[in-house]
Amino acid sequence: MNVHDYLSVLNPEQVQAVKHEGSPLLILAGAGSGKTSVITAKIAYLISEKGVRPSQILAVTFTKKAATEMMERACRLEPLASKAQIRTFHSFGSWFLRYHAAEAGISPNFTVYDDTDMVTLVSKAVPSLQKKNAAHYAHLISLAKDYCLTWDSPELPELEADPDFPEIYRAYENRLRETGNVDFGDLIMLPVILLQDNESLRAFMHSRFRVVMVDEYQDSNVAQFKLLQALSGDDTYVCVVGDDDQSIYRFRGAEVQNILTFQDHFPGTEIIKLVRNYRSVAPILSNADCVVSNNKDRLGKNLVSVRGEGGKPQLFFFANQDEESAFCAQMIEEAHKKGCPYSDWAILYRTNAQSLNFETEFLHKKIPYSVVGSLKFYEREEVKDALAIISFLVNPRDELSFRRIVNKPPRGIGEVSQDKIIARAAANRTDANLVPKLGLVEASLDVLPSLPKKAKNALKEFLDIISELDEMLGPEEAYGSFPDESEDGGLEESAASDAALAEKAAHKAASASKEKVLTLADFIEEAVKKTGLVEYHEAQDEIAGTQKVANLQELFNSAALYDCSRKGLLEFLDHIELDRAAEEPSEENSDAVTLITLHNTKGLEFSRVIITGMETGVFPRADKKEEDLEEERRLFYVGITRAKDELYFTSCASRRLYGRTDFMEVSPFLMELDAENLSVYGRQPAAFRRNFQTLHGNSASGTGFGKNADSFVNSGRKSSLGSASSGRILNTNATADDDFDDTLETVWRKGKRVYHDDFGYGYITNAIYSDEGEYIITIAFECGRKKSFMPAYQASSLMLCGE
DNA sequence: TCACAGTGACTTTTT
DNA sequence: GTCACTGTGA
Numbered sequence: 001m002n003v004h005d006y007l008s009v010l011n012p013e014q015v016q017a018v019k020h021e022g023s024p025l026l027i028l029a030g031a032g033s034g035k036t037s038v039i040t041a042k043i044a045y046l047i048s049e050k051g052v053r054p055s056q057i058l059a060v061t062f063t064k065k066a067a068t069e070m071m072e073r074a075c076r077l078e079p080l081a082s083k084a085q086i087r088t089f090h091s092f093g094s095w096f097l098r099y100h101a102a103e104a105g106i107s108p109n110f111t112v113y114d115d116t117d118m119v120t121l122v123s124k125a126v127p128s129l130q131k132k133n134a135a136h137y138a139h140l141i142s143l144a145k146d147y148c149l150t151w152d153s154p155e156l157p158e159l160e161a162d163p164d165f166p167e168i169y170r171a172y173e174n175r176l177r178e179t180g181n182v183d184f185g186d187l188i189m190l191p192v193i194l195l196q197d198n199e200s201l202r203a204f205m206h207s208r209f210r211v212v213m214v215d216e217y218q219d220s221n222v223a224q225f226k227l228l229q230a231l232s233g234d235d236t237y238v239c240v241v242g243d244d245d246q247s248i249y250r251f252r253g254a255e256v257q258n259i260l261t262f263q264d265h266f267p268g269t270e271i272i273k274l275v276r277n278y279r280s281v282a283p284i285l286s287n288a289d290c291v292v293s294n295n296k297d298r299l300g301k302n303l304v305s306v307r308g309e310g311g312k313p314q315l316f317f318f319a320n321q322d323e324e325s326a327f328c329a330q331m332i333e334e335a336h337k338k339g340c341p342y343s344d345w346a347i348l349y350r351t352n353a354q355s356l357n358f359e360t361e362f363l364h365k366k367i368p369y370s371v372v373g374s375l376k377f378y379e380r381e382e383v384k385d386a387l388a389i390i391s392f393l394v395n396p397r398d399e400l401s402f403r404r405i406v407n408k409p410p411r412g413i414g415e416v417s418q419d420k421i422i423a424r425a426a427a428n429r430t431d432a433n434l435v436p437k438l439g440l441v442e443a444s445l446d447v448l449p450s451l452p453k454k455a456k457n458a459l460k461e462f463l464d465i466i467s468e469l470d471e472m473l474g475p476e477e478a479y480g481s482f483p484d485e486s487e488d489g490g491l492e493e494s495a496a497s498d499a500a501l502a503e504k505a506a507h508k509a510a511s512a513s514k515e516k517v518l519t520l521a522d523f524i525e526e527a528v529k530k531t532g533l534v535e536y537h538e539a540q541d542e543i544a545g546t547q548k549v550a551n552l553q554e555l556f557n558s559a560a561l562y563d564c565s566r567k568g569l570l571e572f573l574d575h576i577e578l579d580r581a582a583e584e585p586s587e588e589n590s591d592a593v594t595l596i597t598l599h600n601t602k603g604l605e606f607s608r609v610i611i612t613g614m615e616t617g618v619f620p621r622a623d624k625k626e627e628d629l630e631e632e633r634r635l636f637y638v639g640i641t642r643a644k645d646e647l648y649f650t651s652c653a654s655r656r657l658y659g660r661t662d663f664m665e666v667s668p669f670l671m672e673l674d675a676e677n678l679s680v681y682g683r684q685p686a687a688f689r690r691n692f693q694t695l696h697g698n699s700a701s702g703t704g705f706g707k708n709a710d711s712f713v714n715s716g717r718k719s720s721l722g723s724a725s726s727g728r729i730l731n732t733n734a735t736a737d738d739d740f741d742d743t744l745e746t747v748w749r750k751g752k753r754v755y756h757d758d759f760g761y762g763y764i765t766n767a768i769y770s771d772e773g774e775y776i777i778t779i780a781f782e783c784g785r786k787k788s789f790m791p792a793y794q795a796s797s798l799m800l801c802g803e
Numbered sequence: 804t805c806a807c808a809g810t811g812a813c814t815t816t817t818t
Numbered sequence: 819g820t821c822a823c824t825g826t827g828a
Contacts, residue, residue: 062818090818115817131823132812184818252817351815407804414804454804577818599816621815635816658813659819 006041006077010034017272018042021050024266025239026217026259030303031288031641032279032605035241039215040070042239043086044078046211054083056210058231062219064088066603070215085209089224093187094574099482103198104190107180108479109394109570112577116379117400118142118172118183124399124422125175126168137168144169145185146253148192148223178426180397180439188223195230206233208484216602217242217262221253229265238266244299245292248599248635250627260299277303277641279605281310283677284647288640290674295630313640313647315670317682320654320661321354321613325361327650328610332367332593335608342368344607346594348639350619354612355595368592372600378576382537382548383555387576389527390569393469397425397439409536411458420447441466465530472523473566520562520572528552598639609643611636614651615664636669649673653685653790663790744775748791753801754779761801 007015014034017027018041029035043059046052061067067088074081087095094112101108113121118141123134140160149156151169176183182190195202212231214220217240220228232238240262247256263269277285282305289302318324332345347358347369355371362369377383385408388401395401399422407413425443444459451459528534537548562568594606598619613619620632640647651670654663666688675692745767752764762781770776778788789798 064818088818112818187818249817251815353814410805412804416804597816623815656819 006044010037010041011276013272013274013276014038014041017274018045020239020270020272021237024237024262024269026262026266026269026271027239027241027274028271028299028301029241029243029274030277030301031243031246031638032277033274033303034276034278035215035274036066036070036073038274039213039241040073040077040081042213043070043074043081043084047078047080047084052211054080055085056208057081057084057213058092058209058211059084059086059213059215060089060092061086061214062088062216063603064091066215067091089220089227090184090187091574093191093227094577096191096482097182097187099479100191100194100201101479103194105177106182106186106190107395107397109476109566110181111391111395111398111401111570111573112187113176113179113181113183113400114379114577115139115142115184120400120403121175121179122168122172125171129168137165137172140165141169141172142183142185143253145183145189146221146223148189148226150189150193175399178397179399180395181400185223188221188227192223192226192230195227202230203233204482205231206236208482209236211237211239213238214240215242216246218244218247218256218259219249219254219602220258221249222255222258223253225255225258225265232266245295245301245634246602246638248602248631248638250631256297260297273301275301275303276306278306279644280305280641280647281307281645283310283312283674284640284643286677287313287647287674288637291633291640291669291672292637294672295633297627297630311646312677312679313643313649313673314679314681315614315649315651315673317666317680317684317688318650318652319683321357321652321656322361324612324650324652325357328358328612329361329365329367331610331648333365336367340608341591342593343591346596346601346604346606346609346642348596348598348601348609348611348642349613350598350621350635352597354618358595358612362593369595370592372594372596377551377554380548380551382533382540382552385533385537386524386528386552386555387573389469389531389533390524391573392440393466393473393527394566394569394573396441399425399440402440405531405533406459406462409532411462412454413458413462414455417447417451417455417459420450462531469523469527469530472518472526473564473569477565477567518564519560520564520568521556521558521560523564523569524559525556528556598635601642602638605642605644607644608646608648609639610648610650611639612650613655614649614667614670615655616667617662617664618655619667620669633669633672651685651688653683744791747800748775748777755799755801756781 007018010018011034014037017025017038027035027038029038039059043057046057047054059070061070067086071082071084071086074084074086085092097104097106097110098108101110115138118138119131119135122138122141123129123131126134126137129137140162144150144153144156144159147155147159149159151166151173156166156169176186195205209231212228214224214228219242228238228240240259242259244256244259247254247259250256263271280288285303285305292298316324316327318327328347332342335345336342347355349355349358359369359371378387385404388398388404392398392401392405402421403418406418421440421443424447425439441463444463448456448459534549534552537552541548559572562572596604598611616622619636620629624632649670651666652664654661656662666685670688671691748764748767750764750767753761754764755761756779760782762779764777765780765786766778768776776788776790778786780786791798
């Protein structure tokens, strides 16, 4: 594509950002301001106009999805961009470490331990810890690594004052090094340490990458910042893109300060702001702006809507989450009848657990949906089992994988025997001061004679299986030196793009006709069968009615495009560990509603968005204060700015949590919305009505206040929505909202006999109005329990008894 | 070593 | 309401 073509579609600030050179650059890109267009154009521009070699460009993103999209779009503008390094932070770290494994003290065939593995390893390293505490410390360790702190860092106590922590961290670290593997934090921290300690390596990287760009910079953590610093030489062009208002990963060590203080660390930085929003209609944007302006700690900017006027966002109040999900389903269904595709819609929620209600409802109504993120396919037991086999094959020091598979199905090799083997391997290593080639296999052989008969035979059998599989893989291949810019990058290159994979598949198909080529899928299937895992999980399926075997089959399929070799195995494992976010929903139901957590929506956009569960305790979560609350607010801001055309909020008066029904207060964020640009439906909680109008004066009148939710959606479900939610007995004489409370008082009065679905019969012993203006009754049940209710919202479970 | 039953904790958010 | 951990007993 001609340079003038892709520059001509950009606005002046965007062009300025693309053409900028000579100093570090910070692009503050508001939501929907076309930042990906800018980055991709910049990559293309550097290559085609500035003569930068593609391989000298490193662009890092936060998610695989973003990396893939960036690569595709850059290649569309400039095909040579395919030679640029466009990766996630973690994938870059992994790539780097493969070539510097020895210096980092890890196996070149390392695999990545996830959070669950970390917990297990902590409890193995410090056996005295309870499981719960192990999880706590595992979390602290990963946080420490996010801040690039080792166990002996002097600053470690600033992060966590617990005097036990450094020792536990140290014990974990030793144990991890014994396995030769790394955790997620290491993928960033180890490269930083290597680069900081090794000047020539640093110099090499500086000459290797002349341009370093970082996307979503607001979500980078301290370790990632240090990595960027280490990669930046005197002549390196550094460009970061981010939006401080969209920083939502503080809990994981992301440091907003990275973007707020970027200029301090990179002197001479030029800042370019992109504030023209091309995504959302004006009323949506003004609500977003109203909300985020409540945050103090921000650089500050106002988005300008390019699209202009559109419909106002709508806020709906419901009695409980069943009405909420029913309403959403109904609204989507009605829009669908008018020709709106399901895929236009996204349901956003704070926690994954909230998806369940919607899934149930959508299944019932036969609305296609896909749940993003919570799939956790690779975290399932059977899948982890299968992966453990191949992880162990590529890295026979991998303690956790070994433990996972050696006695599954039960062979009689219990924990005691396992501990013996691990201890032996550790001793082996220290005594000889070198890494045994087959760590745990050799250790097993050493320990074998001392085991009880049953365990001995079982272990022999297991070792035979492993060695058979090992032979199938052929000899180990060594890694060369780090690929310099004249080469194409090496290790993962063959699996780096879909195009490459497709090509490979075609090649496979062609050669398959000549001779039967063993793919990785065949190999994994063979491995799982040989170890007896298939039978084991088949049995489990029969008992529990699970889908374990089917899941295993799916795993085999996903390995079909990789070589049956050690290298292929590693590529596959890397793909799984680092790219799991990229799993696309299957194409067969491409027209589906998206169910997604607010966090997962980063970088996405939808025509119509419903943000659900707007209640205190759900969103924001109950324990959020001050800075954390600001982060929750930014999360809300991210959610709002995903919407292009239509935006809805829903809030429930009561919600089932842990099988218990709790009364909810409205989310304080709702009070921060823009009254001028919001329509409100359903029964407003008193707290909302009062605060919202106080905050916004009388401007709210005429914006749809007081309208019932069911007047908006007229259908068979009417009776359970809106004003009729005052209890079954009132269905026949539901009245207008305004004189509604008086009715409650007479109907649910002291002394009346009632029936509750969960608690049985009882009497009303007390009735009061709360400070919030809610009518609250207390009931003494015959079962002995005493509970309080707000009958206005008790649509389904509480009933008055006739005399 | 394994199976079972009782109990307690749990729900953030993710590379 | 569910899951997973813990301890006990065979």
